[in-house]
Amino acid sequence: MHEKDALERLKETQPQQLNVTFLPHVTPGHMNPMIDTARLFAKHGVDVTIITTQANALLFKKPIDNDLFSGYSIKACVIQFPAAQVGLPDGVENIKDATSREMLGKIMLGIAKIQDQIEILFHDLQQDCIVSDMLFPWTVQSAAKRGIPRLYYYSSSYFSTHFIKKQKPHENLVSDSQKFSIPGLPHNIEITSLQLQEYVREWSEFSDYFDAVYESEGKSYGTLCNSFHELEGDYENLYKSTMGIKAWSVGPVSAWLKKEQNEDVIVESELLNWLNSKPNDSVLYVSFGSLTRLSHSQIVEIAHGLENSGHNFIWVVRKKDGEGDEDGFLDDFKQRMKENKKGYIIWNWAPQLLILGHPATAGVVTHCGWNSILESLSVSLPIITWPMFAEQFYNEKLLVFVLKIVVSVGSKVNTFWSNEGEVHSNEEQGKKIGYAAKKSIDENGISYNNLMQLIDDLKSLKTSRRLDKQ
Numbered sequence: 001m002h003e004k005d006a007l008e009r010l011k012e013t014q015p016q017q018l019n020v021t022f023l024p025h026v027t028p029g030h031m032n033p034m035i036d037t038a039r040l041f042a043k044h045g046v047d048v049t050i051i052t053t054q055a056n057a058l059l060f061k062k063p064i065d066n067d068l069f070s071g072y073s074i075k076a077c078v079i080q081f082p083a084a085q086v087g088l089p090d091g092v093e094n095i096k097d098a099t100s101r102e103m104l105g106k107i108m109l110g111i112a113k114i115q116d117q118i119e120i121l122f123h124d125l126q127q128d129c130i131v132s133d134m135l136f137p138w139t140v141q142s143a144a145k146r147g148i149p150r151l152y153y154y155s156s157s158y159f160s161t162h163f164i165k166k167q168k169p170h171e172n173l174v175s176d177s178q179k180f181s182i183p184g185l186p187h188n189i190e191i192t193s194l195q196l197q198e199y200v201r202e203w204s205e206f207s208d209y210f211d212a213v214y215e216s217e218g219k220s221y222g223t224l225c226n227s228f229h230e231l232e233g234d235y236e237n238l239y240k241s242t243m244g245i246k247a248w249s250v251g252p253v254s255a256w257l258k259k260e261q262n263e264d265v266i267v268e269s270e271l272l273n274w275l276n277s278k279p280n281d282s283v284l285y286v287s288f289g290s291l292t293r294l295s296h297s298q299i300v301e302i303a304h305g306l307e308n309s310g311h312n313f314i315w316v317v318r319k320k321d322g323e324g325d326e327d328g329f330l331d332d333f334k335q336r337m338k339e340n341k342k343g344y345i346i347w348n349w350a351p352q353l354l355i356l357g358h359p360a361t362a363g364v365v366t367h368c369g370w371n372s373i374l375e376s377l378s379v380s381l382p383i384i385t386w387p388m389f390a391e392q393f394y395n396e397k398l399l400v401f402v403l404k405i406v407v408s409v410g411s412k413v414n415t416f417w418s419n420e421g422e423v424h425s426n427e428e429q430g431k432k433i434g435y436a437a438k439k440s441i442d443e444n445g446i447s448y449n450n451l452m453q454l455i456d457d458l459k460s461l462k463t464s465r466r467l468d469k470q
Helices: 002-013 028-043 054-059 061-069 101-113 115-125 139-146 163-167 205-218 229-243 261-267 269-276 296-309 329-340 352-357 370-378 392-402 427-441 446-469
Strands: 019-023 047-053 074-079 129-133 150-154 179-181 190-192 222-225 246-249 283-287 312-317 343-347 361-366 383-385 406-408
Touching: 019 028, 019 115, 028 047, 028 061, 028 074, 028 129, 028 150, 028 370, 028 446, 047 054, 047 115, 054 061, 054 074, 061 074, 074 115, 101 115, 115 139, 129 139, 139 150, 190 392, 222 229, 229 246, 229 392, 229 427, 229 446, 246 446, 269 343, 269 352, 283 296, 283 352, 296 312, 296 329, 329 343, 352 361, 352 370, 361 370, 370 383, 370 392, 370 427, 383 392, 392 406, 427 446
Parallel strands: 019 047, 019 129, 047 074, 129 150, 150 222, 222 246, 283 312, 283 361, 312 343, 361 383, 383 406
Antiparallel strands: 179 190
16 A cells, blocks of 8 residues: 555656747747747657747748657647737738838737737646747736746847846937947947947837836746857856846757758759859858848948859848839849849748858858857858847847957948948857857757756656645
């Protein structure tokens, strides 16, 4: 009898399968790394549920279906996006689909209105942990109500977190273009007010919202970050000591997963043939991400610059770029590049990992979105930085002044939906970081061990909760 009791007790203390719910924000820079992270959890035995809307679920349906077919426990729970209610066409459910500030506002309103549906799913799913994008601050209360941990998912660099917001060194300066140092950092980093996010520079409707975001961060069980210790360990340590919460670096998450490149090859055979026709290290890849909007004059300048350089290039152009292009400049430019075989223009979406990993690719011009930076560093490509908005200027400072591995074009103003200096890079250091990125995700690498430790922590918490209820 006693032996049977002991066996039952042992069974009760054994961690059952961990159920984790992921809630990504509906914009590519946030959604893509979180989906990759969710897939990593599933590949390590966790039962994963991803909550999103119909149109957004379609964006990652193929890899999730492949994971399911391979025997992993992962699924998407789809909720209804209130498109008609907020005055949007059907299927417009992602910030990348916005073509104006007015449309952006409607998408943001739609995102705010799906909270009740998500709360009902949280109740029904009986999960052991909620991994929430930082931009859903209310999930910290949702997790607390259920007595489970909430992980704050941060899809950019530790360096770009809110050291400036806490210290406010930009206040009371003589001018917006005056340089100032960010206090309390391990390195002397100078920046101007114009390079800060608009809601940090001056109060706006987003300022209170981001105050709630940062407050929820401090109340979370910990932060899950798409970075790796070897890249910015000083700032990881500073973040932990400043925030006083746990943090796990598990990046670069895109490098963990073997992407389905064969499918990309079928879709992009013309692109691949073009790349294969070029010598090694001869192509410049130019991409400003999924949210940047370039004016017609910027498009013209970039096109002339690329053409006059005489180098091979691939340029990802969004259909909404260069609005006011009545004379068909871009179409003419694309046709000219097709004829002289020097340039390859891609509309809207590009198989970025395939391009970055191709031996013909020599370097990248990037807006300093964190995913693009990590993907470029992972394959040791030289980077030219051209930040546009959000935290991209901070990411540039990390690359230029801390790691000293990139060349900057000297962008000076942080602005979303724009109307309108150079540092030597260190190629050897770039290669070391690329090697470190690969090592970090290898078995027993730092990012690998962090993920294993986090899953073990969550299992222990689940066991403790079960015992407390007995």
